[in-house]
Amino acid sequence: MKIAFVSTECVPYAKTGGLADVAGALPKDLENLGCEVKLFVPKYFLIDEHKHGLAFNWDIGEMPISVNGKIRSVHVHQSKLPNSNVEVIFIDCPHYFHRHRIYTNDLDEDERFILFSKGVIETLQRMQWTPDVIHCNDWQTGLIPLYIKDNYSWDDLFNKTASLFTIHNIYYQGRFSKSSLFAAEIKGDLFYPGGPVEFEDGVSFMKAGISFADMVNTVSNTYAHEIQTPDHGAGLDGLLRWRKDDLYGILNGADYDVWNPETDIHIPYHYSHKDLTNKIKNKKFLLKHFNMPFDEKVPLIGIVSRMVTQKGYDIFADALVDLMQLNAQWIILGSGEDKYENMFRSLSNRLPKKVGVYIGYNNELSHLVEAGVDIFIMPSNYEPCGLNQIYSMKYGTVPVVRKTGGLADTVKDWDEQNHYGFKDGNGFSFNDYSGYALYKSVERAVNTFGEKDVWEKIQKNGMKKNYSWKHSAEQYMEIYKLAMEKKGA
Ligand code: ADP
Numbered sequence: 001m002k003i004a005f006v007s008t009e010c011v012p013y014a015k016t017g018g019l020a021d022v023a024g025a026l027p028k029d030l031e032n033l034g035c036e037v038k039l040f041v042p043k044y045f046l047i048d049e050h051k052h053g054l055a056f057n058w059d060i061g062e063m064p065i066s067v068n069g070k071i072r073s074v075h076v077h078q079s080k081l082p083n084s085n086v087e088v089i090f091i092d093c094p095h096y097f098h099r100h101r102i103y104t105n106d107l108d109e110d111e112r113f114i115l116f117s118k119g120v121i122e123t124l125q126r127m128q129w130t131p132d133v134i135h136c137n138d139w140q141t142g143l144i145p146l147y148i149k150d151n152y153s154w155d156d157l158f159n160k161t162a163s164l165f166t167i168h169n170i171y172y173q174g175r176f177s178k179s180s181l182f183a184a185e186i187k188g189d190l191f192y193p194g195g196p197v198e199f200e201d202g203v204s205f206m207k208a209g210i211s212f213a214d215m216v217n218t219v220s221n222t223y224a225h226e227i228q229t230p231d232h233g234a235g236l237d238g239l240l241r242w243r244k245d246d247l248y249g250i251l252n253g254a255d256y257d258v259w260n261p262e263t264d265i266h267i268p269y270h271y272s273h274k275d276l277t278n279k280i281k282n283k284k285f286l287l288k289h290f291n292m293p294f295d296e297k298v299p300l301i302g303i304v305s306r307m308v309t310q311k312g313y314d315i316f317a318d319a320l321v322d323l324m325q326l327n328a329q330w331i332i333l334g335s336g337e338d339k340y341e342n343m344f345r346s347l348s349n350r351l352p353k354k355v356g357v358y359i360g361y362n363n364e365l366s367h368l369v370e371a372g373v374d375i376f377i378m379p380s381n382y383e384p385c386g387l388n389q390i391y392s393m394k395y396g397t398v399p400v401v402r403k404t405g406g407l408a409d410t411v412k413d414w415d416e417q418n419h420y421g422f423k424d425g426n427g428f429s430f431n432d433y434s435g436y437a438l439y440k441s442v443e444r445a446v447n448t449f450g451e452k453d454v455w456e457k458i459q460k461n462g463m464k465k466n467y468s469w470k471h472s473a474e475q476y477m478e479i480y481k482l483a484m485e486k487k488g489a
Contacts, residue, residue, distance in 0.1 A: 001480060003030060004131035006040045006120050008113065008140040011258070012082065013047045013090075014102055015363075017306060018252065018387045019137060019168050022219075025255035028084040029473035038129065040120045042112075043077055043090035045098040054079045054090060060126045065093075067115045068108070068183035072096070074119050083257055091119035110176040113140040113205070114184045120144065121152055130157050133480045135164045139174030142209030143184055146197070149212055151185060162487035164479060165213035167206070169384050170227045170234045171310065174205030199235065210239055215483040217248040219385035220406035224249030232382055246486070248479055251409060252385040253469030259370070259391045266367035271396075273463035276456070279371065279396055286372030290356030292329060299449040300329045301442070302373030302397070304366045304388055307336030307344075312379030312402060317343060318435025319442075326446050330355045331373055333365055370395040375445050379430075379438045383407045389427070393462030398455070399427040400441050410467070414458050415444065426462035 009015050011024030027037040047054070054077040063074040077090040091097075096112040103109070121144065124131065136144045145163040152158060180203040181191055190197055196211035197203050210216055218224050224247055226232040228240045240247060258264075261279070262272045268285055271278035280296070287294045305311045316323070320343070332344050332355065341359050348357040358365060370376070376392040378401045385406030389399040393410075401407040407429070414425030428445045430437040449455055 001035045001133070001477065002129070002131045003027075003035050003037045003480065004040060004120065004124060004134045005030075005037055005137075006134060006141045006144060007137045008042055008116065009102060010039065010041045010081075010088070011255075013041060013052060013088075014044050016102055018219075018385065021255065021387055022168070022252055023137065024081065025253065025258075025469050026473060026476065027081060027086045028255075029253070029469040030476065031084055031086055032470070033473055033477055035477070037086045038131070039081060039086055039088045040123070041088065041090055042097050042116050043092035044102055045100065046102070047090065049077070052079055057089075060123060063119070063122050063126065065115060065118050065122060066185070067111045067118070072115060074115070074122070076123055089123060091116055091123065093119065110174070110180045110203075110205070111183050113174070114143060114180075117141060117143045117147060121147055125155060125157060128157065131161055133162045133164055133483055135166065135476075135480075136209055136213065137166045138168050139172060139204075139206035139209065141165075142174060142205035142207070143186075144209075145212035145214070146186065146190075146208045150187065150190075160484075160487065162214045162480070162483035163212070164215045164217065164483050165209040167210070167216065167218040167227065167384070170206070170218075170232070170236060171382075173199070173207070173234065173236070175199055176203050176205075178202060204236075207236060207239065210236060210243060213483075214486040215246050215248070215479050216240075216243055217250050217479055219250065219252045220409045221249035221251070222408045223382075223384045223405040226382065226405060246482075248475075250472050250475045250479065251406060251467070252387060252390075253472045254387065254390045254394060254467045256394070256468055259367075259394060261371055261395045264367050264371065266364045267371040269371075273396065273460050276396055276459065282368065282371040283373070286331060286368055287329070287356075289368075290331060292353055292356050297450070298327055298329055299374040299446055300331060300372065301375045301377060302369045303330070303332045303334065303377055304369050305334050305378070307334045307340035309337070310381055310383075312381055312433075312438070313337075313340045313343075314381075315379055315433060315435045315438050319439040320347070322435075322439045323442060324351065324354070326443060328375075328442075328446050329353075331369055332356070333358045333362060333369055335360050370397055373397055374449060375400055375442070377438075377442060378402070378407060380404055380407060381433055386410070390467045393426055393465055393467075396459040396463050398445060398458050398462065400445050401427060401429050402433065402438070403429045403431050414448065414454075423457065424461055425458060426465065427458070
């Protein structure tokens with residue numbers, strides 16, 4: 001099976017969140033299952049050409065591509081995804097991608113990803129490579145299913161190409177004014193109230209992706225149901241209910257080449273479920289890094305995430321006073337909205353021995369936090385899949401999560417499981433989206449930390465779980481086949 005995998009982030013080149021982890025891992029497992037995969041990403045300014053061995057593709061040369069009535073010159077660079085044979089194709093257009101951030105609030109943000117979408121299609125044309133499936137991810141690639149069914153339908157190359165659209169977060173929809181229709185050369189007759197690209201009198205790239213793709217999926221079963229409800233569908237729940245027979249949930253996996261405490265290149269002390277003594281050395285190392293004292297009896301609680309309301313920082317703020325009363329220390333890594341960054345900055349200024357904070361993006365530190373902390377909290381309002389709870393389990397770090405999306409599908413509450421007579425809990429969780437419910441779960445985790453045998457059992461339950469991509473890649477193969485059947489290939 002030939003797959004064109006299209007993503008606007010990918011580890012190790014450019015990352016803002018979980019999509020990058022998915023794009024850097026899933027193609028490798030698809031390849032292991034016998035697929036031929038080509039991965040398409042924009043060539044952002046921040047991608048280091050030398051470090052990643054990018055080579056200019058002279059065969060493709062210069063491609064003139066029109067966006068918003070202007071012709072832009074597009075080039076292609078190539079490389080191989082580390083530890084694989086997956087070819088990575090970087091779409092380069094300095095006018096749009098030589099900016100200081102991956103995503104911007106610039107007025108031409110729509111044009112940047114229109115160019116990318118067309119660039120992917122026109123590169124496929126120049127390579128004369130027909131994928132069986134174009135796998136599109138999130139709103140930035142939402143126009144591709146529309147383009148191959150309409151604007152580029154004249155090209156027989158795509159006669160048998162099916163499309164899959166994966167929703168990684170329904171709240172980021174790529175909504176723009178009507179003028180995007182012209183910029184993207186979308187036919188006017190596709191734009192009407194309630195139509196496949198219209199949303200509140202503007203254009204929604206995500207809606208186009210959901211409407212035109214042969215199959216649609218999201219990144220956990222629970223989230224696949226949640227987005228069909230008005231509470232979590234962000235206005236697209238009606239469309240998703242309409243497409244429910246073509247909508248699947250496939251849980252993200254973890255790339256254990258990268259996230260594994262036995263081999264992780266970013267942590268000083270390696271360990272496995274057979275012997276956890278080195279985990280404590282990582283904890284000491286992490287605390288020393290933040291100039292904080294070590295006490296074996298005091299649990300260390302970690303957070304690594306974008307600091308946005310989605311991740312539950314509003315209820316964290318509500319519970320702040322109580323949480324700080326608990327006999328625990330905190331390491332917090334993230335960046336995002338000013339109000340949350342400032343909340344954490346002032347917390348560590350007030351309580352420097354109790355709270356260590358790093359505001360910013362730091363990949364190495366994120367690995368060290370997973371290895372060094374005892375408890376990891378994710379109180380998200382909604383969470384399509386969530387990766388850090390999966391990484392946490394592998395690192396013997398016990399997750400405390402709100403039961404939503406992929407968090408609900410992966411974390412089993414220790415006490416709840418016990419209540420039903422099972423000893424297979426791997427974390428702590430709560431339902432109610434409130435500071436009080438969050439506080440009570442963290443309190444339960446902190447109290448349980450004192451019971452060493454129980455704690456080790458919870459840690460090991462998590463460490464033995466296997467969330468490798470292999471199983472999810474097999475499910476993607478199934479959904480690709482369904483997409484191909486729909487396309488009549
Ligand atoms: P989302 O995609 O919504 O941000 P996920 O849990 O799916 O959430 O993925 C987040 C990914 O981004 C994880 O790999 C996490 O470690 C990483 N990450 C988030 N914030 C930071 C940060 N400040 N520094 C380093 N890595 C981060």
